Amino acid sequence: MAGPGTFSDEPLTPAGRLFLQPETNIVIHCILRGKSPINVDSVKSNVESSIMVQHPRFCSLLVRDKNGFEHWRRIKLDVDKHIVIIKNRLDKSGNFLDSQRISGDEDEEEDEAALNLYVADLSVSSPLSTDKPLWELHILVAHKAALFRVHHSLGDGISLMSMLMAGCRRADDPDALPRLTPEKKTVESKGSKGRNCFWLLGALWGFLKMICFTLIFATEFIFRTLFLCDRRTVLTGGDGVELWPRKLATAKFLLDDMKLVKKAIPNTTINDVLFGVVSSGLSRYLDHRTPNAMHEGLRMTGVAMVNLRAQPGLQDLSKLMQRNSNARWGNKFGVILLPVYHKGGNNPLEHLRRAKKMVDRKKHSLEAYFSYTIGDLVMSLLGPKYACWLNYRLLCNTTFTISNIVGPLEEITIASSPVSSIKVNTSSLPQALTMHMLSYNGRAEMQILVAKDIIPDPEFLAKCFEDALLEMKEAALGILKD
Template identity: 65%
Template sequence: MGSHPDEPLTPAGRLFLQPHMNTIIHCVVGFERPIDVPKSKDAVMSSIMVRHPRFRSVLVRDKRGLEHWRETSVDIDRHFVEVHDSTSVNDYVAGLSFSSPLSEDKPLWEVHVLAEHRCAVFRIHHALGDGISLVSMLLAGCRLADDPEALPAVAGGKRTESAGKIGSLWGLLKMVLLSIVFVLEFLLRALWVSDRKTAISGGAGVELWPRKLATATFSIDDMKAVKKAIAGATINDVLFGVVSSGLSRYLDHRSPNALPEGLRITGLAMVNIRRQPGLQDLSNLMKSNSGTRWGNKFGMLLLPIYYHKGGADPLSYVKRAKKMIDSKKLTLEGHFSYKIGNLVMSWFGAKVACLLNYRIVCNTTFTISNIVGPTEKITLADNPVAYLRANTSSLPHALTMHMMSYAGRADMQILVAKDIIPDPELLAKCFEDSLLEMKEAALTSKKTLKDN
């Protein structure tokens, strides 16, 4: 047992330990060569990850039932799980996603090594930090494949701040009005407003249902080609357009002629609200007074998409997504959801905060997130990394999608409740085909403009 005093959990950390929201992040790392387990254990033990207090602390509860972190020693052998069977990576992770909690008698993380597949699954409890924190920490232990002494470049982004949009009185008024509208919608979703049921809807209790996992793979160059075809578009706009188009395709297959044109399907997106977007410089994350600090620093956005029957212009999905996301960028919805969550936790406790979050998930249809990873090939424990993927354990949603890019491609993990969505591979193909169709439309549009 360490000599440091116990440290209370943050409000978000307590939320992720509640039974209905108990969430584990899975970061899947594929390697080009067989995994040397003893060397990997040494690499983890000497990494900054294990030096971080969260990763060498166990969860304890005081007499009032409040959770604290208590520093302890790390027995690395208890944190590595070697898997020797032929189960596919996706099937194995799907099994972990609904039926395999982390033991509380050791720090809340594990590394599962699937030797046959040259793959390691980092299982880290969400109470330790959000996806941005955890992936940033994982990459701090990696090196560039072309330069073994160099750290992977931290992928920054361009933060679209509201302040940059309110140079006029109308801009300020628009920001205030949109914020009020979106915040009211957020509150109504926590109370009673719900999506209409479709073939992809989940609901209360679905977090306990068995899962299947499929992977959709996209070329970053294809996404950039679509992005360039629409003035001011971003990769996130393209991603959401692909999701909108792909879900319409899939619902046409599952429920032909059963849904009304323009039916709203609401997604829940987790957004990083740190001042610096994208993955973080770990030295900044470790500073308690930094705006990019460690932990769970994310808000929630309600992102609606609309069902459209086949035959529409493929790029129209991206244009609609861009218009919707642009309006979201003007608002304070993400910051509001983060602040109100902390406020409810402080005033009413973890159970009430968990209930509100649970109801928001039950009243929407899917979860989506996107992490921009390294643009160059990297190594971990001197083993070249072939791919990076991420997902979380089960939610009441029957459909969760987590995309992570790496070295020119992006893999989207599609986790589904298999009794509701039995064919996630078909859904993955719907997404992949949607992007290819959009790319063809973008190239055709470019050629037409050039000819004219």
């Protein structure tokens, strides 16, 4: 590895500068749990030989020049400074025990609760040190788990998950990279002049809808950022809430259940099902916390990230690291607003129908590109402080943040060790509720990070989401049988 002074300093991207502002100083957390005890020396050796340490962002210091502008400066990387080894077990209260016993299957729930508490504490109290490149690997030996912490200025979830997958292999084929989507069969299509005519009419109608929906959603985005805010509920955060203590819980879903639900309504996607589950789950939670309040029709606005790269899903890492690639490394995502409405009644699929209708309209708009362009323009013309202020205002005026990343279809291994689960989340935001879902090996786990003084029972909220999916499944089975 080259030493200091060999490379010239490289300026940060506008998004990288945004994520270094105090109010938006965000760290991405990735929790990996193994099936077998962790060999620390093997993990360290694997990190030292990985493609990660060859990437400039992971072996560069953040420095500021005399004018206060941030730059990346390449240094000789010392992996030992980035690896934190914790040998003792944690209990459900986050206290270290004297025992270093490796957990067994009977301690699965206890392990998960302890790990969630550990990550929740880091989400508020432990920013990454700027005296080394902005990443860490925490190895919790007794829990057979590892926590990968990466500053958001180094890249977004797509970039970082693509890098992680590049170092993994399929458990059933040690020479193969993980698969994220099933192989599709190519189907030959037979066209005709009549069909071409209908295609042109459809394209024109689609263009008109895109213009209309983009104007509507862009206007709403501006108003929501500057002064419109959600009505206060027991889920509402606000200015300064990013500094409040956190709790973390996990909602667990089976992908087969989500796929069955989406069959009940034509042309429905997994994302539609997820947003329907969130809508139903939040309605259930509000009815539980404030049973006598009038919630019907209440709007709760979510902030969702949309990957803007030409190729959807996780990326080929070699392409991400090319400077002129359309699927470039870094933070390449836009933001859309997702309104979720409280709705009672006995039809659990009504939440899904409303979510699908809303998401379909968002897909016909350029809202995500608009938000990305506006943020880039404000950053370039006015600087990171104003861009941070606008981003912070948007988060304060909305109720939650949500993201969904597609993970490996099959079980994977890291350093020849099988992985039992992968979960992701970020450090705290001014919202009291953030949700991040990642699918893996037929399951989907959603990390629910809350401000515990506002939402004291995230475990119950997680159950609300799980029960919502199960009720949708039962309703979908009834429709499919008919």
